[in-house]
Amino acid sequence: MRVERVSYFLEAVRRGSLRSAADALGVTQSTLSEQITALEEDLDVLLLTRTRRGVTPTSAAEVLMPQLSALVDAEAQLRERTTSLSADFGGIVRLGATPMVMSSLVTPTIVIVRETYPNLGYVITESDSTSMQSQVADGELDFALLTRGSAGPVPLPTVKFRPLARIAIGAHVPLHHPLYENAAVTWSDLSAWPLVSMRKGSPTWALLERNIAKPHVVAQVASFPNAVVMVENGLGIAVGPQVRPVNQMTARSRWLSLAAPDAYLEICVAQREGVPLPRSARTVRDALEKYVRQSPSEMELLLK
Numbered sequence: 001m002r003v004e005r006v007s008y009f010l011e012a013v014r015r016g017s018l019r020s021a022a023d024a025l026g027v028t029q030s031t032l033s034e035q036i037t038a039l040e041e042d043l044d045v046l047l048l049t050r051t052r053r054g055v056t057p058t059s060a061a062e063v064l065m066p067q068l069s070a071l072v073d074a075e076a077q078l079r080e081r082t083t084s085l086s087a088d089f090g091g092i093v094r095l096g097a098t099p100m101v102m103s104s105l106v107t108p109t110i111v112i113v114r115e116t117y118p119n120l121g122y123v124i125t126e127s128d129s130t131s132m133q134s135q136v137a138d139g140e141l142d143f144a145l146l147t148r149g150s151a152g153p154v155p156l157p158t159v160k161f162r163p164l165a166r167i168a169i170g171a172h173v174p175l176h177h178p179l180y181e182n183a184a185v186t187w188s189d190l191s192a193w194p195l196v197s198m199r200k201g202s203p204t205w206a207l208l209e210r211n212i213a214k215p216h217v218v219a220q221v222a223s224f225p226n227a228v229v230m231v232e233n234g235l236g237i238a239v240g241p242q243v244r245p246v247n248q249m250t251a252r253s254r255w256l257s258l259a260a261p262d263a264y265l266e267i268c269v270a271q272r273e274g275v276p277l278p279r280s281a282r283t284v285r286d287a288l289e290k291y292v293r294q295s296p297s298e299m300e301l302l303l304k
Contacts, residue, residue, distance in 0.1 A: 001039070001042040002042075003072060003075045005035045005036065005038055005042070006039060006071055007025075007072050008021070008025065008027075008032050008036055008039070009039055009047055009048070009068065010068060011024060012032065012048065012055055013048075013055070013065070016054040017054045017055065018032055018033055018036075018050075018055055025162065026160040026163075026269070026271075027160065036048060043064070045058075045061075047060070047061040048061065090117070090119035091121070091278060091279065091281075092120075092122070092280065093120060093122050093123070093278075093281045093283075093284045094125075094140070094142045095122065095124055095125070095142060095144060095145070096124070096125040096132040096136070096144035097124070097126060097132075097144065098126070098127070098128065098132075098145065098147050099126055099224070100147055100167075100223075100224060100241065100265075101147065101267055102126055105267070105288060105291065105292070106145065106288070109284070109287050110284070112291065113284055113287045117283065120280055120283070125141060125144075128199075128201060128202060129144075129202070129203060130153055130201060132144040132146060133153060133155070133156055133159055134156070136270050136271060137156050137158045137159050139272065139275075142271070142277055142278060142281035142285075143269055143271040143277065143281060143285055145164075145268070145270075146161070146267070146269075147167070147202075147203050147265045147266065148265065148268060149169075149206055149207045149262065149265050150207070152203070152206060155270070157273075158272055158273050159270050159271070160271060160272075160273045161270055162270075162271075163266050163267070163268050164266075164267045164269060164288070164289060165266070165267045165292050166265070166266050166267070167241045167264060167267065168241065168258075168263065168264055169204065169241060169258055169263045169264055169265060170184075170185070170240075170241075170242060170257045170263065171185050171190060171237050171238065171239055171255070171256050171258060172227070172228050172237065172240070172243070172253045172254070173231070173237050173253060173254055173256055174231050174232060174234060174237070174252060174253050175232075175252045177193075177237070179237070179256070183256070184257045184258065184259045185257075185258055185259065186258070186259050186260065187212055187260055190212065190215075190239065191213075191216075193216065193236065194218045195208070195215055195217050195218065195237055195238070196217070196218060196219045196221065196230045196231060196235055196236045196238040196239070197215070197219075197220055197221075197227070197240070198220065198221060198224060198227070199222055200220060203265055204239060204265065205220075207239075207262060208239055210262075211262070216236075219236070224238070227240060228243045228253060232252040232253050238253075241265065243255070267292075269288070269289070271285075
């Protein structure tokens with residue numbers, strides 16, 4: 001019996017949907033369903049009740065859930081323990097990240113990993129999601145942390161995405177602006193004002209272009225904190241995630257939520273479909289996912 005199949009089953013129960021579980025795991029729905037069916041055959045018991053509304057565990061599965069969960073936890077602990085036994089564990093991890101998540105996710109995770117694995121080395125690429133996905137597909141990167149919106153980008157045929165967290169998209173409005181006292185803004189509100197956006201081709205730009213027919217963009221930036229600096233110097237309203245000000249008392253702008261169902265970006269791990277990660281890269285990827293799970297207040301996500 002493969003423990004991976006147990007993990008798939010538990011994720012399906014947790015989410016109540018094969019499609020949602022497949023998206024979270026970065027596999028196709030058919031692959032997920034096949035693996036759960038194989039697990040049912042291994043155990044010779046029906047584990048899921050499948051309906052049009054989703055999936056629920058059978059009474060037999062409810063009985064087995066504690067043992068199955070313990071099995072998955074035990075495998076994770078065993079992998080972590082065997083890795084830590086190698087005092088000279090090293091290697092080079094080639095990873096990519098968008099500027100949006102580099103400081104908030106990659107840097108603090110590497111600091112944590114270095115405490116246990118000081119011999120690991122890193123080659124880090126900071127670029128846009130589209131470029132890094134191509135680098136993952138070509139094998140230039142072991143994996144990458146991408147951001148995507150409801151408008152894409154979509155995975156290449158040889159790349160799989162595994163969602164990690166969602167970031168709310170809103171507007172940084174300068175002090176004394178007519179919208180400053182609003183509780184929230186809409187795309188229609190923003191259409192009448194000069195805007196600062198992430199550069200053309202980014203997921204944020206795609207959202208802007210899809211929701212405002214002719215956005216009056218006065219500046220495009222590669223790093224969103226730079227956009228906020230422009231806002232505080234009167235260049236316009238910045239559309240993007242919330243950025244924590246260095247000094248709340250002296251901040252000259254305010255972030256307002258955007259009242260729209262597509263006002264979010266998703267952080268995903270991108271890696272090659274069907275190609276196992278090297279041990280060094282897998283260690284860092286798992287540490288990133290653990291950091292996200294243990295940092296719920298940051299993963300709304302407030303960028304530093």
